[in-house]
Amino acid sequence: MATSKKPTPKKRAKSRDSSPSIWSGLYGPVEVRRIQPYQARKTYICPGCHQEIPAGMGHNVAVPHEAPDLRRHWHYTCWDREVKTHA
Numbered sequence: 001m002a003t004s005k006k007p008t009p010k011k012r013a014k015s016r017d018s019s020p021s022i023w024s025g026l027y028g029p030v031e032v033r034r035i036q037p038y039q040a041r042k043t044y045i046c047p048g049c050h051q052e053i054p055a056g057m058g059h060n061v062a063v064p065h066e067a068p069d070l071r072r073h074w075h076y077t078c079w080d081r082e083v084k085t086h087a
């Protein structure tokens, strides 16, 4: 007659990835800086769409507070979409 504790139900594994990503606080708040076209001197790959951000195109750079080395350059629109995903 052990009624003191019920077995803890196992957490269901979600099919969607809901673990925190770099961009949803894994490494602290993310600082977003706007890069002006004249500041964009290199081609970057946007992690949102895996397309190039050509030199000379204004974009965002997202810098995790605790891991600034992991900063990434994003198209404005891709970053907006990423932010909304975690909102």
Ligand SMILES: [Zn+2]
Pocket (backbone or CB within 6 Å): 046, 047, 048, 049, 050, 051, 074, 075, 078
């Ligand atoms: Zn993109």
